Amino acid sequence: MHNIQVQLAKQPDGNPKASDFQVVKTDIPKVADGQFLARNIYLSLDPYMRGAIAGRHMGHQRLNQGDVIYGRCVAEVMESKHKDYKAGDHVVLEAGWQQFYVSGGEAADEIRKIDASIAPLSANIGALGMPGLTGWAGVEKLANPALGSTFVVSAAAGPVGGTAGQIAKAKGCRAVGIAGSDEKCRIVVNEYGFDACVNYKNKNWADELKAACPNGVDTYFDNVGGPMLDTITQQLNLYGKIIMCGLVSQYNRATDGAFHGHNMGPFVGKRAQLLGLVVYDYYAKMNEFMKAAVPLVNAGKLKFHEDRAEGIEKAPDHFVKLMNGQNNGKALVIIAPEKA
Amino acid sequence: MHNIQVQLAKQPDGNPKASDFQVVKTDIPKVADGQFLARNIYLSLDPYMRGAIAGRHMGHQRLNQGDVIYGRCVAEVMESKHKDYKAGDHVVLEAGWQQFYVSGGEAADEIRKIDASIAPLSANIGALGMPGLTGWAGVEKLANPALGSTFVVSAAAGPVGGTAGQIAKAKGCRAVGIAGSDEKCRIVVNEYGFDACVNYKNKNWADELKAACPNGVDTYFDNVGGPMLDTITQQLNLYGKIIMCGLVSQYNRATDGAFHGHNMGPFVGKRAQLLGLVVYDYYAKMNEFMKAAVPLVNAGKLKFHEDRAEGIEKAPDHFVKLMNGQNNGKALVIIAPEKA
CATH class of the missing domain: 3.40.50.720 (NAD(P)-binding Rossmann-like Domain)
Structure with a gap:
């Protein structure tokens, strides 16, 4: 089993282009003690990412060629050696543009457990995120x-x-x-x-x-x-x-x-x-x-409209669309089905 | 007895110059019923006047050649046929850059009576104005x-x-x-x-x-x-x-x-x-x-420092100095002595 991730190919100049990104196949790291493996389901695409990539957004260092693009995902915990998370838990975390992510529960991963029963999972990176x-x-x-x-x-x-x-x-x-x-x-x-x-x-x-x-x-x-x-x-x-x-x-x-x-x-x-x-x-x-x-x-008084792309390799095109204002509603990428 | 007033000679281009102004001798209008004659003592010079002259400051129409320059004065009422003001009253009012002004008490004149006993008269166009x-x-x-x-x-x-x-x-x-x-x-x-x-x-x-x-x-x-x-x-x-x-x-x-x-x-x-x-x-x-x-x-906890010029004909130079930041403290012009 491999991990597909989207990395920076080169810093965008003005409006980002799909060629500023590269889709790369990597190995999934082993889960060590104190860590868990997240299977990413939805990736949130947001305008702040444009500044984050360039190092212009607070708390985000400028990315170099080969770095995974910043991004928040709805994920399911697949395997855990971390006391606070167990297999089957749903979380939102800063996992980057990729299929899998191994976290040690660090603050920088901004992990938040979510309750899959209160709303569609994807709402947790949108109207409820x-x-x-x-x-x-x-x-x-x-x-x-x-x-x-x-x-x-x-x-x-x-x-x-x-x-x-x-x-x-x-x-x-x-x-x-x-x-x-x-x-x-x-x-x-x-x-x-x-x-x-x-x-x-x-x-x-x-x-x-x-x-x-x-x-x-x-x-x-x-x-x-x-x-x-x-x-x-x-x-x-x-x-x-x-x-x-x-x-x-x-x-x-x-x-x-x-x-x-x-x-x-x-x-x-x-x-x-x-x-x-x-x-x-x-x-x-x-x-x-x-x-x-x-x-x-x-009560039906807070609605959300999503603009979905399917497959992590579609993330660059979908992000370019967002940054050109061509999305309709919340831009997200379906990385994997909700049920594994 | 005549009135000396400062009028616009031409709209300043960038930093104002003394030659943008003209000093003119005029007659003093007669005081009609419902009016009073103010003898201006101190003229306040303020940076907003630059915008007011150009019609860029709220409530002030752009001035044309020959218009008296906007300005607030401390004045003494010399003669009055207005029920609210009597000779000897001190007021602050929008009298323009000139020695004398006849007011009908209109709202646009922004007349405020002042108490000469509480502070130096000139403070009423500065720290207490x-x-x-x-x-x-x-x-x-x-x-x-x-x-x-x-x-x-x-x-x-x-x-x-x-x-x-x-x-x-x-x-x-x-x-x-x-x-x-x-x-x-x-x-x-x-x-x-x-x-x-x-x-x-x-x-x-x-x-x-x-x-x-x-x-x-x-x-x-x-x-x-x-x-x-x-x-x-x-x-x-x-x-x-x-x-x-x-x-x-x-x-x-x-x-x-x-x-x-x-x-x-x-x-x-x-x-x-x-x-x-x-x-x-x-x-x-x-x-x-x-x-x-x-x-x-x-209590000596609110002090003011004035930068005075003497004589209404000095107003243009003193204003130019203000707009070039060369004043020290409140810029004002002594138009006449406090005691007539």
Whole structure:
């Protein structure tokens, strides 16, 4: 039995290409005392990986040629010599883009046991995983949007934006999404239940947003950064909040490449409150998040839409698609069937 | 008796020059029913005026050739046919750069009666006027800095920064100023009583700031914007606050000229809280501010340093000096003696 893994072939220059990656067959390490063997089932693909590969994302060293690409997986423990894990346990862990991973339970592996009975396994890397926690934390711990206020979120079809908007909606806000295709907007409105969604590729998207927010924008949950932030700031109400979560419009730039620079003047004029969000700060609140989110899932008020590719060797193409905004919903790779 | 006023000769291009202004002798309008005549004593010079002249500052229309320059004065009522004001009253009002002004008491004149017994008259356009209110509001209403935390403020020798730092110090913070000359730093430390002050014109100023803030920066009250903001953000503690008050480094740019664009990434990484401050929102709290500030003045804990020029015709040169950072403390023009 072998392990197939995806390694870095060379550092991407700007938008990543499939040829920046290499698919390699390796041996599976033996499980020593204090270790367990994880069989990876689903691999999460997320925009932050672009920065992580380049060493621009906190806690991630720049990868060299031959390094396994960073990535979080839903996995099943196959064999264990570790006291805390037993065969059959399901976990989410930082296992990289590969079929198998041997862990010693180190903190860096960020292992979290999951309960396969509460939701589909794959939700644990999406709406009920780190992306969902991100959306929840931005709404509940930073924005705290008022009942009846207007909550706008970009990358709304994705698991961070989709969860953020659905949680804001559950708290009595008007939820308005921004996404990059009509199909994404359909998911946002028809599946996630947002009040409206604007396709920012439309020439008049700013006017469409204005029409969708008749009382102005009270909160903007920003996953995108760049010129879109400047445009939405013009529609922000006085003292409006901007949750600075992601800058996906800026992630594909080459190392030390130019970023979109923001004029701070309009933020002052709006008396804006810009609040930086890093999900790592909220790991300890995972249980609090689940207490809020699981009932919403059960009530059909927190939905998720997945964009799946099958086979670990498809991960590079699927990641390229994600980084070009061509995914619809949470991007993941099926590495193996749920039942071995 | 004539009135001497300073008008716009032509819109400044970049840094203002004295030749952008013209000094003109006019008649004093007759005082009609419902009006009063103000004899201007002190004219306040403030960086926001640069934007106001160009129509880039909220509530101020772009000036045309021949328009009197915007400006707030301490004045004495000489003659009154207005029920709310009588001869001998002292007021602060938007009277423009001139010796005399006839007001109908309109809201746009922003008239505030002042008590000549509580502090020197000129303080009412400085530490006890709008600049002081700005500093106080940023500290008390937005930053709310913790006891023992480190509070950094730029343009610290000026009336906004100087008041902000002294109020933060009075609240038990470590107050660290940033200013553009050794003489300004001397004022900040020796007169205002800050714990330290860094001259940003020194090549190693960022290292000096680090040494002056051994526990990092908890609050940065930003009057300057531009690259200094990026440098200080590097020294901001996690969840640190940035009060976005002024952008004086950006005010001299030509109309539609390039501004310094900020990368939002570092703000996210620091989980920064950026809060926009516009003093107009706090006019209604002037009494609350005075309740806090006057006892500080009386206790010698809120000091102010003025940079005076004498004669209204000196206003253009003195403003140019201010906009080039060559003033020391609050820039004002003595238009007339306090006692007529």
